[in-house]
Amino acid sequence: MRAIITGGTGFIGRALVAELREHDWEIVILSRNPGRVAETFGQGVIGMPWENGWVDMLGPDTVVVNLAGENIAGRWTGGRKKRILASRVEAGKTLVRAVKSTGKPPRALIQASAVGYYGPCGNTPVDEYAPGGTGFLAEVCRQWEASTGVLESMGVRRCTVRTGMVLGQGGAFKRMLPPFRCFLGGYPGSGFQGVSWIHLADEVGAIRFLMDNESASGPYNLTAPEPVNFRKFAHMLGMVLNRPYKTPVPEFALRLLYGEMAREVLLSGQIALPKRLTKAGYRFKFPGLEDALRDLL
Template sequence: MNILITGGTGFIGSVLCSRLLEDQHHLVVLSRHPETLQSPVQGIGSLSDLTDAMIFDAVINLAGEPIVEKRWSDGQKQRILRSRLDTTQALIAYFTRIEPKPKVFISGSAIGYYGTGRTNESIDETGVGDDSFSSQICRQWETIAIQAQPLGIRTCLLRTGIVLGNGGALGKMLGPFKLGAGGRMGDGTQWMSWIHINDLIGIILHCIEHDGIQGPVNGTSPHPVTNQQFTEALGKVLNRPTFFSMPGVVIKLLMGQMGEELLLTGKKILPKKIQEAGYTFVYENLEQALADVV
């Protein structure tokens, strides 16, 4: 297949590209630094670099300013939002003008879609959002992406959870945990809906291959855990104590709204649609997933 990817240089995108290359697909990656991409991947700096002769079977949209790198100042919030909306809007404009159109469009989103309120209720793809910044970004991002559907392109909105892989959120946590200074955040009762990176890639491939899947798809494991359970599992896998805890008030002071929305709240998200579509998870158990990654 010919596949166009945005964000193909990132934490998730680079693993995805390696997997797709193993399967002999031809990849074009849209990047702000196309010169860094190496053959056989073709890098482009703009969608206008694509000729009419280039026909894509699938398009995967993962580009965006990192959400957890910096404090959410007004300027940073705009960068987070605009980087996603502008890339997605450019893809929709591209889809409108090309023929034949791709068969499938997988566009990134996040479980932040479901908002920040505290609840122990399980949430599937029918869940709704709220006024939090995370929920607003995802709603606006998805509202643009879904415009590909009436153009005749099957569109999946990948509501990704906390991805466990070599880097990402786990990469940031590992330092203190390895030093024996890891511990729960706040009261530890907030849910962490995690997924092993290989399963996220598996879900993307499953969405490409199965014509019946469209709309929102939760990219999370079937067994979300609380922050307290996650802390204990990571300590056990690393064989390190986890006595410390970071009080919520300190997290709010250090990280502001970002810490409040991403670290101190979290919902129990279930991957109902992809399981009903026949995807079998490789990593359902958190300790196994962590042991594989660390």
Template sequence: MKVAITGATGFVGSLLVQRLHGKGHQIVVLTRNTAFAQKVFPSEAFANVEIVPYTPNASGSWQSVIASCDGVVNLAGEPIGEGRWTPERKQEILNSRKLGTQKIVEAITNANPKTEVATTGSHPLAEVPSVEGSGVGTPATRRLPTVLINASAIGYYGTSETATFDETSPSGNDFLAQVCQVWEAEARKVKDAGVRLVILRFGVILGNGGALGKMIPPFKLFAGGPIGSGRQWFSWIHVDDVVNLIMQALTKPEIEGVYNATAPNPVRMADLSQTLGQVMNRPSWLPVPGFAIEALLGDGAIVVLEGQQVLPKRTVETGFEYKYPNLQSALRQILN
């Protein structure tokens, strides 16, 4: 299998590349920073990785590389939890997802002309009609991308302390919900080319880095505690389960549509703080007041001060087996 990946040098993407490479697959890393990608994936250790420069918001020669791939995983997007949400920053968050996905879909669509498709195994082959007068009696065939796995986020649902959301729930109306709506709408256009689409709405991903990496230092200094009221929901997932979900979506043609990439047991922020303290053998006693987060992040404080209780109903129905369904086991693996 040959897979093109955007966001490949990031928290999830780098682990996905390692997993695919370890299983002998070919990977195309689409990146804005080839020098950094070469450090993350040195050729002597990653012989099956091809690093290709690309500009997410512009067409280019990188798009032609996608035509040789079986699947595309689109993980790229500006981080939402870093810095204040100025009007300019909010536009960057939106455009990085909207325009980036737009160009990925454009590349896949151009690689998938509206022609008859004959299925061989799990990979369709698009039939290219013979050219009149060419003397070629048998039509040629070429391999085309058959699946797009596109990231989204549980911010799609908005926030609530009391409601429960699954994949059938309506969208919210705050900024992040609107971003996710636009993001997913761009991805859905790939279905016009007959390409299987899987949208993964990510919860808070736990691993060595990411959101958890910002919470650990205060606990190490015996100054840890819940953020804000502590009552906001925290719908999480271990990064290993994220990679396993993507692998399942790549290899199982029956997987299609929207899936919540969250663990089946969300917790409230106070429970997260308490469990983290127990695993680290540290107290959880010093709350971080909401006004301090608001002063630091402005509108972006919604990411940590408000949350949503999200259940992975469709994900569980696929038979997916979580390696870390409970928070304590996930934190113990990461920290120990």
């Protein structure tokens, strides 16, 4: 089997590539820097530009995993917001155009999304049947998911993976560690906002599960079944690192530094439950936060 992965050079993509290589998948990564693919992965992983060379590889032996997108960390200026949205929607549209032009639908498409789909929802748990929320990220997720929606009417089995904060040696979690290690760990604002997290091994495990499971389609929350709030998260992280965690970062400082990003990501949250993934039979390697943190640190 062949996997065509967009965003395969990123934090999640690299771990997925490692997993697929172990199981002898042929791997093609669509990248803005295809030359860097060979540097990163060595022989055996093919880097292709988005523009050409890969379209004829579509077909029933191929699964597409669409992870590409501008990173959302940091302050959202007008220009960044445009890139955050356009990078995702354009990636989806390019895949759709490719399938239409060849008339060779892939066996399946795993379409990335995020728990931000549900918008800020306090501490009310949501599953995949909850409606989309409001705010910039919710709108990005809605358009991102919709960008490849038409493939379903062309017979493609499509799973949208609404991912929580992925814990591993990258992403937001990696950025969180230095202050904790320097005894400056804490939680943003009140700390009562929900944190839907998932260990990288389960993120990759669940994507693999959905790639292989012919009866899986539709939205799936890729989040651990035991979500916490930021206070609990900071407490656990401090405990595992053997560092105090008592320094809350005041709301006004975060708003000043990060503006809208702080309001939508750091100061509000979701408790998104993996209802459909669990029902489909996926077994989490790290359902609980303490074990996940101990494994990583």
